[in-house]
Amino acid sequence: MTAKNMMPYVEGNSAIRAMFEEGNRLAQIYGKENVYDFSLGNPSVPAPEEVNQAIRDILEEEDSLFVHGYNNSNSGYQDVRQRVAEHLNALHGTAFTAENIIMTVGAASGLNVAIKTLVDPGEELLAFAPYFVEYGNYAANHGATLRAVPADTVTFQPNLEALEEMIGPATRAVIINSPNNPTGVVYSAETLKKLAQILTDKSEEFGREIYIISDEPYRELAYDGVEVPYVTKFYNNTVVGYSWSKSLSLPGERIGYLVLPSEMTDFENAIQAANIANRVLGYVNAPTLIQRVAARCIECTTDVEAYDRNRKALYEGLVDAGYECVYPEGAFYMFVKSPIEDDVEFCAKAKEHNILIVPGKSFACPGFVRIAYCVSHDTIVNSIPAFRDLMQEIKEGEEQ
Ligand code: PLP
Numbered sequence: 427m428t429a430k431n432m433m434p435y436v437e438g439n440s441a442i443r444a445m446f447e448e449g450n451r452l453a454q455i456y457g458k459e460n461v462y463d464f465s466l467g468n469p470s471v472p473a474p475e476e477v478n479q480a481i482r483d484i485l486e487e488e489d490s491l492f493v494h495g496y497n498n499s500n501s502g503y504q505d506v507r508q509r510v511a512e513h514l515n516a517l518h519g520t521a522f523t524a525e526n527i528i529m530t531v532g533a534a535s536g537l538n539v540a541i542k543t544l545v546d547p548g549e550e551l552l553a554f555a556p557y558f559v560e561y562g563n564y565a566a567n568h569g570a571t572l573r574a575v576p577a578d579t580v581t582f583q584p585n586l587e588a589l590e591e592m593i594g595p596a597t598r599a600v601i602i603n604s605p606n607n608p609t610g611v612v613y614s615a616e617t618l619k620k621l622a623q624i625l626t627d628k629s630e631e632f633g634r635e636i637y638i639i640s641d642e643p644y645r646e647l648a649y650d651g652v653e654v655p656y657v658t659k660f661y662n663n664t665v666v667g668y669s670w671s672k673s674l675s676l677p678g679e680r681i682g683y684l685v686l687p688s689e690m691t692d693f694e695n696a697i698q699a700a701n702i703a704n705r706v707l708g709y710v711n712a713p714t715l716i717q718r719v720a721a722r723c724i725e726c727t728t729d730v731e732a733y734d735r736n737r738k739a740l741y742e743g744l745v746d747a748g749y750e751c752v753y754p755e756g757a758f759y760m761f762v763k764s765p766i767e768d769d770v771e772f773c774a775k776a777k778e779h780n781i782l783i784v785p786g787k788s789f790a791c792p793g794f795v796r797i798a799y800c801v802s803h804d805t806i807v808n809s810i811p812a813f814r815d816l817m818q819e820i821k822e823g824e825e826q
Contacts, residue, residue, distance in 0.1 A: 435563070449782050456780055462809035463801065465782045467607060467758070469675035470800040471729045477674060480722040484715060493718060497711040500704045502529025502683070506721040510683055513724045518656040526687060528700050529712035532680040533643045533669035535704075537564050540639050540665045540684060541599070542703040543696055545570045549598040551639075554584045556761065556789035556796075558607050558641070570598070574790040582609040582752050582761065586620055593628045599637040600625065605644040605654060608789050608796035609761040610737075610754020612648060615655045622661035629663070635691050638664040643682070644757040646673035646727060649734050652755045662689040670720055672758075673728055681716040733758045736799040736806050743810035744797075748817045758800040761786065765820050769795050775819070779812040 428436070445465055452461045484493060497503060507524035514522050530536035537560075545551060547569025553561050555577040565572040575592055578585040589600065602621070604613040613621075621638070629636045640657040645668065648654050658664045669682030686697050704711065740760060741753055750763040764772040769785040769792050776783050776795075786794030799806060 445782060445784075448777060452777075452780050452782075459804070459808070461780045461782070462805055462812060463782045464797040464799065464805075464809075465784055467672070467798050467800060468677060469672055469728070469758075470802060471675055471732050473675040474723065474726045474728065476723050476726050477676070477719060480719045481715065484718050484722070488718065493715055495714065497529075497714060497717075499701065500711050501527070501701045502712050503714070503717055503721075506717045507683075509721040509724055514656075514685065518659065520656065520658065520687075522685060522687070525697065526685055528684040528686070528697070528704060529717050530667070530669075530682045530684055530704065531709045531712055532671055532677070532682045533641060533667045534560065534564075535680070535707070535709045535712075536667035536669065536682050536684045537561070537601075537639065537641060538567060538707055539700050539703045539709070540667060541565060541568045541570060542707060543700040544637050544639070544665065545598045548596070550594070550596040551599050551601055552589060552592055552597060553601040553603075553790075554589070556582075556608050556786060556791035556794070557601070558603060559788050559790075561601055561641075572601075577791050579791070579793070582606070582611045583617060584613065584621065586617075586624060589621075590624050590628070593624075593632075593636065595632050595634075597628070597632075597636055598634075599639050601639045601641060602657070603641040603644075605648055605754075605756025606759075607644065607757055608759045608784075608786075609752060610757045610759050611752060612652050612654055612755040615653070615660070618655055618657060618660040625661060625663070635663050637690075640664055640666045642666055643669040643672050647730060647733060647758060648756040649730070649737060650755065654756065658685065658687045658689075662687060663691055665690070674720075674723060674726060675728055676716070679713060679716045681712055681720055683712075732803070733800065735803055736801065739803065739806045739810075740797065740799050743806070744813060747810065747814040748821075749813070758798060760797045760799060761789075761791075761794050762797060764793055764795055765817060767793065769793055772820075776816055779816045779819075781809060781812055781816065 449463045507527035510527045511522035549570050551565050551572045555574040562572040575589045625636045666685040671677035766772050773785045784796045
């Protein structure tokens with residue numbers, strides 16, 4: 427018998443599978459190029475050639491037992507962690523060493539390690555809606571609950587007033603994500619300062635630490651020179667989760683890291699707990715070959731220009747067709763206001779035009795839809811007439 431505990435996940439998953447199967451079905455009928463699949467956050471830019479070269483070089487140059495063996499420490503290779511620390515210090519003026527870094531199996535495992543390390547069962551995490559749907563599942567993995575802070579649907583910047591009201595005696599952490607999935611907004615230094623002040627005051631009021639868990643897989647995907655401030659500089663009790671899934675287009679390789687600053691409360695215990703959490707959750711250590719690749723390719727960047735071109739073309743096309751959306755400053759998503767109240771119904775209508783998009787309901791923010799523009803530029807250009815027809819159909823429906 428399957429555990430009852432898992433049945434809600436099984437049922438929830440069928441919606442994603444249905445979307446995937448629908449995409450395949452439509453592609454068979456209309457041809458792949460006539461189906462506009464904006465449903466997944468899978469990078470459309472290939473990994474830089476340096477990554478493939480590094481894999482070949484490592485296999486040639488380094489000892490096979492070392493490259494493919496268990497790591498001595500569950501936190502990962504010492505030299506790789508040192509390289510990550512130096513890279514962060516050069517970029518952000520921080521003072522990390524290898525001791526502050528834990529290599530992880532992507533951001534997803536990093537978040538699980540962070541929650542296991544910081545949050546006890548029965549405690550509460552808060553996240554600003556709209557948020558990456560897995561946060562709720564990750565909290566539940568550790569017996570914690572996730573509560574959604576209502577969205578500011580005008581700017582999609584964090585709703586700090588609502589946060590302040592919601593923090594209570596059970597609150598242990600706030601998960602933030604900038605550049606954001608699904609809105610593409612970036613949190614400014616000013617916003618982070620205010621957030622840090624609220625959490626400092628509330629930690630004092632309740633006599634316990636309230637942490638920030640900063641989920642940053644899109645850190646490198648920022649446009650027009652917008653700054654993505656480094657959160658540990660604003661608040662000591664911050665754990666940063668990073669991944670190369672998007673920044674080097676390596677989501678299947680499962681590689682990332684956590685940063686625990688030395689200034690956080692009870693650092694010595696926290697870093698040991700995170701190291702052990704990596705093991706007892708069954709990750710053991712981050713994939714070893716790809717740890718070494720990441721260290722060699724740490725200065726590499728993805729083709730941000732390609733995503734930027736998509737961003738501009740899609741935004742212009744949609745606004746011109748009458749859609750409303752906050753202009754994204756980062757990541758590769760747009761969070762568009764559903765032109766009808768029911769976002770699920772709107773996604774169903776969009777599918778009739780071969781457009782596959784995800785309802786805002788899946789991000790704890792109904793009334794909107796997410797469009798992932800990590801697709802070919804041709805898909806963007808060719809989809810605009812379909813988006814226009816969709817809007818036209820909705821307007822005609824309203825007039826009747
Ligand atoms: N956090 C956010 C906001 C994401 O969008 C994703 C993946 O799409 C993840 C975490 C998980 O990333 P990873 O593939 O590094 O586990």
